[in-house]
Amino acid sequence: MDAxxxxxxxxxxxxxxxxxxRALDGxxxxxxxxxxxxVLGPNGAGKTTAISLLLGxxxxxxxEATLFGExxxxxxxxxxxxAMLQTAGVxxxxxxxxxxxLFRSYYPDPRTFADVVALAxxxxxxxxxxxxxxxxxxxxxxxxxxxxxxxxxxxxDEPTTGLxxxxxxxxxxxxxxxxxxxxxIVLTTHYLEEAEALADRVCVLAKGKVVAEGNVQQxxxxxxxxxxxxxxxxxxxxIAAWPNVRNIDRSGERIEIVTDxxxxxxxxxxxxxxxxxxxxxxxxxxxxxxxxxxxxxx
Amino acid sequence: MNAIAxxxxxxxxxxxxxxxxxEAKYEFxxxxxTPAFAxxxxxxxxxxxxxxxxxxxxxxxxxxxxxxxxxxIFGVMAPALFGFGVGFAxxxxxxxxxxxxxxxxxxxxxxxxxxxxxxxxxxxxxxxxALMARFLAxxxxxxxxxxxxxxxxxxxxxxxxxxxxxxxxxxxxxxxPAFVNLIYLPMAFLSGLWxxxxxLPAFFTQLAPLWPSYHLSQLAQMAxxxxxxxxxxxxxxxxLAEAAVCLAIARRWMAKAA
Numbered sequence: 379m380d381a382x383x384x385x386x387x388x389x390x391x392x393x394x395x396x397x398x399x400r401a402l403d404g405x406x407x408x409x410x411x412x413x414x415x416x417v418l419g420p421n422g423a424g425k426t427t428a429i430s431l432l433l434g435x436x437x438x439x440x441x442e443a444t445l446f447g448e449x450x451x452x453x454x455x456x457x458x459x460x461a462m463l464q465t466a467g468v469x470x471x472x473x474x475x476x477x478x479x480l481f482r483s484y485y486p487d488p489r490t491f492a493d494v495v496a497l498a499x500x501x502x503x504x505x506x507x508x509x510x511x512x513x514x515x516x517x518x519x520x521x522x523x524x525x526x527x528x529x530x531x532x533x534x535d536e537p538t539t540g541l542x543x544x545x546x547x548x549x550x551x552x553x554x555x556x557x558x559x560x561x562x563i564v565l566t567t568h569y570l571e572e573a574e575a576l577a578d579r580v581c582v583l584a585k586g587k588v589v590a591e592g593n594v595q596q597x598x599x600x601x602x603x604x605x606x607x608x609x610x611x612x613x614x615x616x617i618a619a620w621p622n623v624r625n626i627d628r629s630g631e632r633i634e635i636v637t638d639x640x641x642x643x644x645x646x647x648x649x650x651x652x653x654x655x656x657x658x659x660x661x662x663x664x665x666x667x668x669x670x671x672x673x674x675x676x
Numbered sequence: 677m678n679a680i681a682x683x684x685x686x687x688x689x690x691x692x693x694x695x696x697x698x699e700a701k702y703e704f705x706x707x708x709x710t711p712a713f714a715x716x717x718x719x720x721x722x723x724x725x726x727x728x729x730x731x732x733x734x735x736x737x738x739x740x741x742x743x744x745x746x747x748x749i750f751g752v753m754a755p756a757l758f759g760f761g762v763g764f765a766x767x768x769x770x771x772x773x774x775x776x777x778x779x780x781x782x783x784x785x786x787x788x789x790x791x792x793x794x795x796x797x798x799x800x801x802x803x804x805x806a807l808m809a810r811f812l813a814x815x816x817x818x819x820x821x822x823x824x825x826x827x828x829x830x831x832x833x834x835x836x837x838x839x840x841x842x843x844x845x846x847x848x849x850x851x852x853p854a855f856v857n858l859i860y861l862p863m864a865f866l867s868g869l870w871x872x873x874x875x876l877p878a879f880f881t882q883l884a885p886l887w888p889s890y891h892l893s894q895l896a897q898m899a900x901x902x903x904x905x906x907x908x909x910x911x912x913x914x915x916l917a918e919a920a921v922c923l924a925i926a927r928r929w930m931a932k933a934a
Contacts, residue, residue: 435777461779476705
């Protein structure tokens, strides 16, 4: 991690149990200014618990959670954060404009009303009541509330659930812009392409522990497998017997090989089939890496 | 987009008073725009007063005066119990409370806003009842008496907000209205808001000090000369003690849930 940048949010050996269920088991996590950290993990991995500790909604049983070196429940720390929770339960009968005005009033130096509206893309629905909006519009309003205060760290719990593709890309663009402005962003998401598109760093949780941490490339590298695909007349059964071939699929004339040693496989393919075409080699995406890492942890 | 709304809070200092005021304003609007809540809350006390205090009463000024005092207290019960209790249970369950807890709000603004909402509703109901009492039932009071009774009705929000908070802290949103109803109407009846307790078996009179509405109705009757002033401190002490007990229980339940 970049030692020159200041840590804005941190978990140190944080543990939290609900009755006998250990939701978090000694998690260390640090978020530095201006970085986008994606927290990934299957359901029940402890993502929401980790966020709740950083937000001061829960107290750790052991270890500590800090925001700007302070307790997350202190007013001065809270003045520097914004949050979009998974279930926001915003009152249906207030208008979008009223909600933004209310949330701006909480902060000493809020963003202007016009900026909030423009950044969150809610210009067309300012006068409408929250309860009359579509799911995607409601999500955009929740995002607007999270940025009302010009926060230095933003917690976004599954921010793009329910958004259509163009709204999602618009939100991604805004998130990148805020991060470039120096705002740290902690993002939990189901969508791996979201982490790939936004995250400087990825932290994978499974069963309450950090099982992998690093940038997207490092996480991907955790999975050595690559996919080799090509159009070839070679016999799939014969290729399956080659060393380092994990799996082979044939659909029509195209074959797809999963391997740990793509280079030697490609060399042998080209030697054995001069007519081979459409050769492609792909590294596993974050999705495959993620499945693999959480499988290892299970 | 109109930019008029941008000139609200000053940029440099987050003025706590503005937060309290906005919080209360939007809590009031939130509730007012929920017709299923606002309509019965605002209409029932005046309708009951119209029915029992005027139409079925045939010009008995004494009875009208008694019922005016009773319905003034009855008027604060619904906004405090339903608005606070059901609203709190719902916002706790749906996650709005969590988001509010994360926000840099001054301590207590959330609860105070809900109490201010209940008080404002009580005041509106009281004004309607007072106009009906004065111009339809011919109730004559000093200026001071009108204001004193109104103040007692508004003050009455405190114990019922505490009871509402207790219910909202424990109950889920769908069950909260049932729990509130279980308390609301029996308590109004057993406190003598609708008819003097002397018309009920003596047992109920002995039980009455348990209900904050009983103490409020005693104060209300003293304020408009139905009975002489006596034991004011004791009634106020009961009301505040009952509120404190409910508040303590609510805090305990909330702490357990976290």
